[in-house]
Amino acid sequence: MFLPLTTASLYTLGSHQVSFNVSEPFNSSAKLDPPLYSSEGSWTYTLNMTTDSQHGIMVKVDEFSFADYGRIWPSIFASLRAQSIKDLGIGGYKYSTMDFRGYPAYQDSYPAQIDLVSGKLIEQLETRYLAYEIDERTVVIVLAVGDNVPYQEILNTIEVTDAQKKPAKYAPYIGPIDGNGSS
Numbered sequence: 388m389f390l391p392l393t394t395a396s397l398y399t400l401g402s403h404q405v406s407f408n409v410s411e412p413f414n415s416s417a418k419l420d421p422p423l424y425s426s427e428g429s430w431t432y433t434l435n436m437t438t439d440s441q442h443g444i445m446v447k448v449d450e451f452s453f454a455d456y457g458r459i460w461p462s463i464f465a466s467l468r469a470q471s472i473k474d475l476g477i478g479g480y481k482y483s484t485m486d487f488r489g490y491p492a493y494q495d496s497y498p499a500q501i502d503l504v505s506g507k508l509i510e511q512l513e514t515r516y517l518a519y520e521i522d523e524r525t526v527v528i529v530l531a532v533g534d535n536v537p538y539q540e541i542l543n544t545i546e547v548t549d550a551q552k553k554p555a556k557y558a559p560y561i562g563p564i565d566g567n568g569s570s
Contacts, residue, residue, distance in 0.1 A: 399550050400432035400448040403525065407446070408544040410537045412438050428452030441512060442533035444541065454523040461493040461520060468495065476504040477511055487542075492519035499534065521547055 396414055397406040401422070409417075413436040420433040429451045437443030461484045472480045472495070482495035499513040515538050518528045527547050531538035 398434050398446075400434060400446070401430055401450045402550050403448050404548050404550045405434065405446055405448065405527070406544075406546045407541045409436065409444070409541055413444055413537060442536050443531075444536050444538065445528070445530045446541065446545070447528040447530070448547070449526040449528065451524045451526075455520065456523050458491045458520055458523070460526065461491045461518065464518065465493045468493070472497070476502040476509075478502070487517060487519040490519040490521055492517060494518075517542060
């Protein structure tokens with residue numbers, strides 16, 4: 388029996404270094420997407436490991452300009468995501484808030500299916516999703532789409548630490564909070 392080749396990988400996503408083990412061909416397909424800026428003042432950094440239109444994994448780091456000292460983000464996000472999934476007409480959706488390695492987290496999943504929404508057939512691939520809040524300003528997301536992707540392999544080995552060198556271009560923690568340059 389052949390086992391897939393597994394490679395330890397280290398990536399800098401924003402102000403954080405992310406490492407995990409991942410099987411080929413996902414390791415060789417890894418690329419950093421351009422950062423996404425939200426008008427709420429956060430940056431999302433994405434490592435995209437999509438191998439084809441039916442299989443992909445993304446590891447994301449969201450860095451907020453605001454602090455979530457009460458760690459309420461996972462429960463608020465759970466409500467918003469559940470409504471979004473319902474609006475898309477997806478069945479078999481399961482979700483929960485939980486603890487992942489001591490961090491507040493949210494997870495969900497749904498099976499592959501074809502949905503009938505407003506008279507249109509929409510193919511949905513099997514999807515698994517975990518988001519966990521590593522500090523009051525940072526959420527790590529692991530998203531897997533398609534069957535036989537190494538989602539659990541990444542969850543079992545993922546480590547996120549502060550990067551040695553912070554990005555100069557994107558500074559989510561520094562800047563105007565009240566809109567006119569003062570914090």
